[in-house]
């Protein structure tokens with residue numbers, strides 16, 4: 001399957017699950033409330049919705065992260 005079909009499939013899946021991409025992560029709409037964040041890496045590569053865990057971490061370059069994916073360990077900062 002080509003890249004365009006992949007993208008289309010992903011968009012359909014996002015519609016099915018009612019999720020949106022925002023601030024480097026996915027969010028579910030849950031009764032008008034934002035539910036998430038969910039890891040974008042796990043969803044994009046494995047179609048898995050993995051809820052990210054709250055952390056407070058600085059790396060060697062002094063970047064701050066406040067969410068981590070328990071599966072693939074992707075870290076992000078959500079303001």
Ligand SMILES: [Zn+2]
Pocket residue numbers: 039040041042043050069070071072073074
């Ligand atoms: Zn992940």
